[in-house]
Amino acid sequence: MPSNKTQPARGMRDFLPADVRRREYVIGVIREVYERYGFEPLETPAVENIETLMGKYGEEGNQLIFKILKRGVHESTGEADLALRYDLTVPLARVVAEYRDKLPKFFKRYQIQPVWRADRPARGRFREFYQCDVDVLGSKSMVVEAEICAAVSDVLERLGFDDFVIVLNHREILRGILEVSGVTEEKQADALIVIDKSEKIGKDGLRRELVERGVFSEESVDDFFERFGRLAETHVGPAFDIPESRTREFEKQQQEEMNSSWLDKLSSSLDQHEGGKLGIKAVRQILDLSQNSPARGRIRFHPSLARGLSYYTGAILEVGLNIGDFRGSIGGGGRYDNLVGMFLGQDVPACGFSLGLERIIVVMTEREMFPAGLVTSPAEVMVTVWNEESVLNSIALASELRAAGLRVDLYPEADKVGKQFKYASARGIPFVAVLGDDERERGEVSIKDMKSGKQRSVKREDVASVLRNWEG
């Protein structure tokens, strides 16, 4: 009985050849850039023990984790002992705890693998998606943050993006802002959730929700906005549309000035708050260390960036793009100095960034940013089968051309030659090699250029080099 369910599972996708080639192109660029920054590849299993993941992503995260039933007799009890990887950071923390002695003092790793979340599927949001992570473990130096910003900028520039911004904030600055505004510790998490949405809900929404959640009273919220009104300003917004009259250099300078002015202002508001001051110092350092790197002028300090995950402890980062449907984040990260400690019992400083492959691909597809040279035909030449008797000869020719390094398709049946040509043409294969009886007798092969229609007879031993140097 045929199953009528042949679609992939909800929120999951099949990638046909052209899709895979696009994905591999992007992954290839990301991998190459990360390697240039001295990051090394790591891979972890898709499946983790359930206790490794639970409790690391907050209550919402717990619900979105795909859980796997225990095998055997336990299957009927509904008990789950395994779960699908939810991000690449928690498995990294586990790996660092497990192999601490084998790993270098500074462990710089990249990891490009899928993760799974039982989110409600939406445009650009899937239940299986790839993350491309870089992380540095073992150093508290802000050089780490600067290197990560540089690597991410480098990746995006090499993919052809010029309109991205790396939004930067610091958890201690956020804490400072809230504490000097009189927000109690237990209300801070609520406040962060609201502030994190400021980009979406705007100034009025921000004010309303802060009051609704009891973070501020109707009176105190005005004080708050007087001091920190900029929190409500957009952070992935207009300032990185580049009007044609402005140069990139102008934009970069403008960005640097804006960062300085904001930091100066905040600095005076937080001058009595130790954590806030440390946060501002760290942000200034990261900006300073990025002066001579690909991240120069790409980083926008913005005090409203909060990021959902609870494990961040220092700098937090998010990359925004501003065009078309995908105004918004294509990746994020930050410093999480305590996460490894949850596994190791001893903290290891850490900072990382995760680029979302799916959105990058959506935007690159919309903007037609993929290089024309991406392999789109399944082969460089197709060898035809003249008749039943000559199959062996066709296989021999295909073998010779493959040994010479060509990508060769072999038509599998002794169909009419016209049909075989039509097939090659439909598949976009640029050349067809025909081994008819005449050609065989002369030790030749007839080559047809499918674009121009030109055909020419070539000595069998020359076929590969003729194809390589074909001139229309």
Place this chain on the structure above:
Amino acid sequence: MPSNKTQPARGMRDFLPADVRRREYVIGVIREVYERYGFEPLETPAVENIETLMGKYGEEGNQLIFKILKRGVHESTGEADLALRYDLTVPLARVVAEYRDKLPKFFKRYQIQPVWRADRPARGRFREFYQCDVDVLGSKSMVVEAEICAAVSDVLERLGFDDFVIVLNHREILRGILEVSGVTEEKQADALIVIDKSEKIGKDGLRRELVERGVFSEESVDDFFERFGRLAETHVGPAFDIPESRTREFEKQQQEEMNSSWLDKLSSSLDQHEGGKLGIKAVRQILDLSQNSPARGRIRFHPSLARGLSYYTGAILEVGLNIGDFRGSIGGGGRYDNLVGMFLGQDVPACGFSLGLERIIVVMTEREMFPAGLVTSPAEVMVTVWNEESVLNSIALASELRAAGLRVDLYPEADKVGKQFKYASARGIPFVAVLGDDERERGEVSIKDMKSGKQRSVKREDVASVLRNWEG
């Protein structure tokens, strides 16, 4: 509270950088060869609807499938609606049914992705492992089988294997043997299970189990062995140890003669059985079509190869290796003309082969078959940080060298320079670049060759080219 469970889940593995590089090397070779044969890449989700997988792999398979709990309120009921991919063939069949109109008449795809089985973990057997599949859909021609044998031989030769054999049999031959021996239809599945183990259990075990399972009586089993005794002979055994006195060419000829003699003998035994005769014809064709391909002399016809999966309908294939602990299969495949029909309601002829990445890597590691040139150092050069004031300059140098295409690590902290050198040395980074105050003033960089210990001062703009052309 630190978790003491930092190992990966049972039967799963973490791959540290050197492991990933080995895996990527092998995958790269496999991918390149498959592309030369005109195969195109396909990727499917790790997670499938549970009904897509259940019932496709037999009763044992059903039990080994990892099942995923329904989300939300259903989580407590223990109901599973999704499952982890168990192989790459069933998802392919689903894909072909779903996208039939988008796919070419002959769909040749490769797919290199992990699969998951809740098997008892053992040496070389994991719960998450990669399969490297090639399949051709849309043709019944034996050219397909021949091309698959050629591609697999090509892959293994390029990886450096010379002692593999592709064992070939045909389901119709097996059916013929059983039917002319008087085995009833309902006993045939049992018989195949036993015959499939003949390699392990030997002639005596085979005889005993065939009787125990009621396939034959004590009397009829002797008749059976008289006619088909060769079933009990080893098929991945001695004949592909290559004594030094023999050449590869001699081996190939010997293999061809052996195939002919077996086929002739079987042919007379099965001359009254239509299916058996068809099977023998198909096998002869595959052997014939492989005369001029990389599979020549690699294929061993053996009537005892049965293969577990129930979906095969024609030729069945298994690649055996014979050395060390891993005597046994490193991959298998065959023709399955009815599987797509289970999804589409209309049969599509299909034939494929799956190479097991894990065993290939185990054997290659044991035999030290990985090329010496595999990237083992995380960077080509490490830039040191002279002091806090010069960090910016070090970042600038690292950026320049990266832009020139070098893989560059940057020491993240202003540690003592001796400590930085020690670190680079421990990590196997061949060069260290030092930007001290003197060098900076002169616009130079000091380069140290970590192997020879030689150090030399180089103009800053020449660093990349000097490193590329360094001569000890």
